[in-house]
Amino acid sequence: MQANFDVIIIGGGHAGSEAAHASARLGLSTLLLTNNVDQIATMPCNPAVGGPGKSQLVKELDALGGIMGLAADATYLQMKTLNSSKGPATRSLRAQSDKKQYSRWVRQYLEAMSNLRIYQSAAKALIFDENKSNRIIGVETNLGEKIYALSIVLTAGTFLEGRIFTGHQFESAGRAGDKPSLGLSPQIRSLGLETGRLKTGTPARIDKKTIDFSGLEVAPGDEELSFFSFLPHRPIRRQYPCHITRTNANTHEVILANLEKSPMYSGAISASGPRYCPSIEDKVVKFPHNPSHHFFLEPEGLDTDEIYLQGCSTSLPIEVQWQIIRTLPGLEKAWITRPAYAVEYDYFPGIQFNHSFAAKELDGLFVAGQVLGTSGYEEAATQGLMAGINAAIKAYNLKTQLEKDDLSVNERFRKYCDEYQDFVLGRETSYIGTLVDDLVTKEISDPYRMMTSRSEYRLVLRQDNADQRLTLKGYELGLVDDYRWSIYLEKQERIEEEFRFIDQAKFAQDNIPTGMEIKGSNKITVHEMLKRPEFTYEDLAKVNFHTDLHEEDRYALEKKGILLEKILYPFELETYVKYQGYIDRQMVQIRDMQKRENIKIPVGFDFKNCSILSLEARDKLSKVRPLTIGQASRVGGISPSDISSILIMLEAKKKNTALQSGVSLHAQS
Numbered sequence: 253m254q255a256n257f258d259v260i261i262i263g264g265g266h267a268g269s270e271a272a273h274a275s276a277r278l279g280l281s282t283l284l285l286t287n288n289v290d291q292i293a294t295m296p297c298n299p300a301v302g303g304p305g306k307s308q309l310v311k312e313l314d315a316l317g318g319i320m321g322l323a324a325d326a327t328y329l330q331m332k333t334l335n336s337s338k339g340p341a342t343r344s345l346r347a348q349s350d351k352k353q354y355s356r357w358v359r360q361y362l363e364a365m366s367n368l369r370i371y372q373s374a375a376k377a378l379i380f381d382e383n384k385s386n387r388i389i390g391v392e393t394n395l396g397e398k399i400y401a402l403s404i405v406l407t408a409g410t411f412l413e414g415r416i417f418t419g420h421q422f423e424s425a426g427r428a429g430d431k432p433s434l435g436l437s438p439q440i441r442s443l444g445l446e447t448g449r450l451k452t453g454t455p456a457r458i459d460k461k462t463i464d465f466s467g468l469e470v471a472p473g474d475e476e477l478s479f480f481s482f483l484p485h486r487p488i489r490r491q492y493p494c495h496i497t498r499t500n501a502n503t504h505e506v507i508l509a510n511l512e513k514s515p516m517y518s519g520a521i522s523a524s525g526p527r528y529c530p531s532i533e534d535k536v537v538k539f540p541h542n543p544s545h546h547f548f549l550e551p552e553g554l555d556t557d558e559i560y561l562q563g564c565s566t567s568l569p570i571e572v573q574w575q576i577i578r579t580l581p582g583l584e585k586a587w588i589t590r591p592a593y594a595v596e597y598d599y600f601p602g603i604q605f606n607h608s609f610a611a612k613e614l615d616g617l618f619v620a621g622q623v624l625g626t627s628g629y630e631e632a633a634t635q636g637l638m639a640g641i642n643a644a645i646k647a648y649n650l651k652t653q654l655e656k657d658d659l660s661v662n663e664r665f666r667k668y669c670d671e672y673q674d675f676v677l678g679r680e681t682s683y684i685g686t687l688v689d690d691l692v693t694k695e696i697s698d699p700y701r702m703m704t705s706r707s708e709y710r711l712v713l714r715q716d717n718a719d720q721r722l723t724l725k726g727y728e729l730g731l732v733d734d735y736r737w738s739i740y741l742e743k744q745e746r747i748e749e750e751f752r753f754i755d756q757a758k759f760a761q762d763n764i765p766t767g768m769e770i771k772g773s774n775k776i777t778v779h780e781m782l783k784r785p786e787f788t789y790e791d792l793a794k795v796n797f798h799t800d801l802h803e804e805d806r807y808a809l810e811k812k813g814i815l816l817e818k819i820l821y822p823f824e825l826e827t828y829v830k831y832q833g834y835i836d837r838q839m840v841q842i843r844d845m846q847k848r849e850n851i852k853i854p855v856g857f858d859f860k861n862c863s864i865l866s867l868e869a870r871d872k873l874s875k876v877r878p879l880t881i882g883q884a885s886r887v888g889g890i891s892p893s894d895i896s897s898i899l900i901m902l903e904a905k906k907k908n909t910a911l912q913s914g915v916s917l918h919a920q921s
């Protein structure tokens with residue numbers, strides 16, 4: 253094949269799919285080069301999207317115009333809002349997905365895009381410019397074809413030099429049943445990027461027919477459905493239950509008796525695994541006082557009998573897996589359809605990349621997903637979106653230097669590129685911004701997974717307001733289309749009207765919900781009522797406020813076309829009313845932080861020779877090369893006194909420059 257593209261995406265997993273979609277949607281000619289077209293957006297581990305911290309990522313991705321939320325909504329087997337009894341910041345949606353349908357949905361969506369070509373082939377090596385060896389200009393495939401592009405996004409997941417382990421048996425593989433990608437990471441290492449090793453694991457799958465569900469606890473989906481996407485599509489599908497089983501003393505005995513057969517414990521795998529998703533042998537060893545750990549039995553799809561055993565990931569040998577599983581209630585006669593295994597692979601430490609995911613030392617290369625040290629579909633997808641956008645900006649800017657203006661790209665995108673060189677989100681705007689910032693400024697020792705506790709602004713970064721935080725940014729960039737934009741504007745207008753409505757509408761004594769007396773006055777506004785902890789958004793959604801309005805207020809609202817019978821956004825109203833004080837305080841905090849956060853550090857600032865910094869700080873800062881004080885303050889091991897030293901140096905530098913320009917002006921006059 254002799255072809256040139258603007259952008260090439262290597263790898264069609266969750267990161268690669270979002271990257272390809274974003275780049276093509278913005279108008280750049282894009283190639284998705286992937287090992288196996290039948291495995292686009294495959295879920296090699298748990299068949300689920302969302303959950304704490306992760307649902308916020310999916311909603312943000314959707315607000316920016318990404319596809320994961322739409323795919324999860326179209327293919328769920330169960331929808332459930334987790335932490336619904338806790339505060340709004342931790343509330344999160346989780347979809348049990350039909351694995352095959354999910355993958356097929358994403359593939360069909362990408363296939364329908366006019367700027368995107370999908371090609372099944374493996375990238376064997378990157379091609380670099382012979383005159384400028386740090387400039388990447390293309391990809392060579394395993395068939396010897398050379399494909400050129402202006403920017404390249406690498407999203408190879410767990411495939412780079414991948415090895416899978418079941419007990420002491422191991423083989424070279426990207427994941428079970430897939431060939432590894434050999435040679436690519438050694439080549440990139442030889443071009444100057446560092447690599448490390450990480451590992452992750454997946455549990456056994458069980459044949460549904462061999463499980464006795466009769467005594468198991470049922471975990472049903474929600475009766476009232478919620479969705480990931482803000483678009484008003486609401487695919488109604490039958491919901492399927494999950495079940496719960498638990499380990500017991502026999503299970504723990506089997507695990508402890510066989511511990512030395514686990515490659516993690518024998519030292520055969522030395523790479524770190526996901527701290528927050530430990531293997532069952534890790535849980536039993538690290539929490540010896542815990543008599544039981546629960547496992548969820550989750551269906552993998554409608555066209556298969558396979559059940560995923562969530563919580564039971566292990567790399568113990570297969571004969572031990574059989575023993576473990578048959579100690580579990582309901583699984584005494586279970587048949588394993590696929591053994592559990594662990595995978596170890598090369599990754600690129602994030603501090604070698606800018607906030608745009610561009611490699612600092614290799615011009616034209618962007619990296620995203622598991623290969624950048626994360627774990628999870630949602631983390632991969634959001635990085636893919638950001639890397640795809642930034643690769644598109646880079647390609648467009650290069651193109652306009654070479655040719656005249658490229659009229660095929662989206663008008664808003666062209667304007668955006670006239671003004672900005674990249675698309676970066678701050679920590680205060682999103683979990684996506686938090687994820688990117690953590691990855692590129694902190695050294696990680698185990699696969700990074702998103703959790704609500706990673707954000708210092710979690711009361712402001714809720715899943716319910718992701719569209720309010722990000723849709724405008726996506727629209728200005730050109731990724732959010734006119735349809736989504738008009739839906740968003742309608743929703744905002746409606747919320748504003750509903751706010752006005754709850755300020756005006758009053759409850760009379762006789763229609764106050766039972767058990768909620770009004771003291772001192774015989775009328776109370778809905779807003780005041782909502783401040784009470786016992787009156788929740790569910791009550792708000794049920795009460796008919798129509799009758800409680802003054803005639804003229806009702807008339808004014810009806811004239812604006814507002815339906816008074818039902819509040820459409822009770823959760824948004826409740827959150828704002830009940831948590832207003834905290835939210836306002838967090839906004840003040842954000843404004844204070846921004847003042848310092850945005851103080852710029854000049855490109856090429858010489859940290860190495862700053863004698864007032866500690867040796868550790870000099871070393872770390874010259875590796876990360878932060879561009880703002882905010883970024884510097886989050887580099888691992890950097891103390892507040894290091895930050896004060898940098899501020900002093902910046903101030904001195906500013907004075908020096910002013911002095912020098914004063915001297916030269918004086919000399920000229």
Ligand SMILES: Cc1cc2nc3c(=O)[nH]c(=O)nc-3n(C[C@H](O)[C@H](O)[C@H](O)COP(=O)(O)OP(=O)(O)OC[C@H]3O[C@@H](n4cnc5c(N)ncnc54)[C@H](O)[C@@H]3O)c2cc1C
Nearest residue numbers: 263265266267286287297374375409411453621622628632
């Ligand atoms: C065994 C296992 C266990 C896991 N356990 C968990 C878990 O417990 N919790 C969790 O949240 N996540 C888990 N994951 C991780 C989850 O699957 C990933 O985080 C997610 O899929 C990463 O998405 P990605 O797009 O970065 O990579 P992947 O989804 O891995 O996609 C990579 C894609 O790149 C393609 N590719 C690779 N090399 C090349 C090449 N040279 N040329 C062309 N194409 C290439 C591959 O074929 C694949 O399509 C697990 C994954 C595995 C394999």
